Amino acid sequence: MIKNICIVGYGCIAPVHAAALSKLPEEVKIYAICDIVRERADKGAEKYGAKAYYSIDEALEDEAIDVFHICTPHYLHFPMTEKCLAKGKMVVSEKPLVMTKDELSKVSVFKDSDLYCIFQNRTNNSVQKLKEIIDSDKTLGKLTGIRAIMTWKRTAAYYRSGPWRGKIATEGGGVLINQSIHTLDLMCLFGGKVVSAEAKMSNHSLKGEIEVEDTVEAFVKFENGASGIFYATNANAFDSPTILDISFENASFRYIDGRLYKGGELLASDTAEAPGKACWGSGHEREFFNIYKGNSPLKYKDVENTLKTVFAFYESAKNDGKEIIL
Template sequence: MLKVGVLGCGTIARVRHLLEYDNNKEVEIAAVCDIVEERAEEMAKLYGAKAFTDYRDVLENKEIDVISICLPNYLHASVTIAALNAGKHVLCEKPMATSKDEAEAMIAAGKLNEKKLMIAHNQRFVASHQKAKEIIESGKLGKIYSFSTTFGHPGPEEWSIDGAESWFFNKDQAFIGAMGDLGVHKADLMRYLLGDFSEVGAFIETNAKQNTDVDDNAVCILRTESGIIGTLTASWAYVTGGDNSTIIYGENGTLRLEADPVYSLIEEYRDGTIINHQLEKIQTNEEGGQSNSSIIDYFVTSILENTEPPIPGEEGMKSLEVILAAIESQETRQIVSLK
């Protein structure tokens, strides 16, 4: 049985990592760590683990096989590298790093130590997204022309354990705002569905939140290597509700993903045919949205079977590069090439 240590006991650890490790029969939650001692103690009691306030103490524990990193973005690279160098397999939250150099160093550490590194881009495993990929690859839509994908909600103060005081609003800790929280998810999803991007343009603003200089609204224009063009938006400016939808426009029809309250995927075709799919709901950080994201199960299986994780560091880096290119585009007012 694999023994896991979860670093960070905030919302993402509580609604994703800890719950899903606990539900996996191949895993024992052996350690939890948070700089707020009360949070670590609370999760330790709940899952029968040992509580720590210094992640280095967890890494020094020879019995720990696996580390989940649920820490602020600026710590992802350094703690991942330390964990890999300590001989642990690592599942790291997104965005995997704050620069390409950091991402490359993480990947190199995994290879050097012959340990698994996976990035927690859970959108790939949403039922509607996997069904859409199947439809696209079947050729049923014909040539894909365009897409629009959106991820927006009122902001981390609505669900983060620290509310309005969350590290998400601290640029030194978060690096980027809505683009790192939401945009990188959709960049990864569209790469999964349509292939890698070649060019990125963006308008990125901080215009909805007070007392922060991280972005809270972004609109990106993207072109894939195969010539598909589309838009990606990320926002913390919603007054109520949220939107995690994607629309894909093809030669023969349109796919609407997570764009309807009942049907997770709708196929609409030129001849008038409409096919509605009522699939498992997409996960959220809200109460009742805590269905299994499959991230933990895939990661554990890759370790036990010694196979490559479905979202290795190289994939996480490619999705990060889209966001880094968007930031560069905003700064330079130029279209940025990813080639």
């Protein structure tokens, strides 16, 4: 049966959801768009021939809605998810899904429920290829370490573009919980369970503008004994390609700029065409395909390792880089 979707929060990322959902006409219908800014809800509703709602509570009264796509600022993810699940609705939440360690412990009780989360880079061709190799190639030897580096530029104008950005209470943090969470997610996917973490954070470039970190450097130990180093910043003068180096005893891989290499050999390339910013990639469509066609979609338990590591980094940074045992 076709599922009726309500997209909540029609800002930057929601149109990417809408465009991707439109490609699944046999599975879903964009039934409603909800935003507290009326013009945004009206604009999306008009484009997709959907109903407009101006509050999620109002939308939750509409029994025809089956699924809520949460595309709101970070501080609203968990409370909205909790409300929707309590009403028996299915939820697809944008990252990060939760904003604090306390919310993480509360959301873990929903692990078997109809709750899906968007970490779309996991569906990239290169990521799928490398995961497949790691899981099947017995000649690689043990993982020895991962190096992950994301260096982007986010200006004061970017942070001023939404009232929730750059503030602890509404964004929860900066470059770590927002931009580089995808890079950390891949590091955790390839490295396995993180057992300890240390991190330091700074605001180098936007003092007086943002309360959150623009830079994080961190060190993790994985359960299998390998180590990971992680560096992410929004203080670069330009957006440069994100790099993940994944090293095994007998082989090493580099994932850079949407391409996966083993030594110098190109093994896979990501698909380029997608609406929105290039750094968002084209994974939303594939994630929705997985969710609505029941093809192993991402649930809370799949991203728990990443989210625990995020909050361990924040805890470590608050304690002068102390080692946090997970």
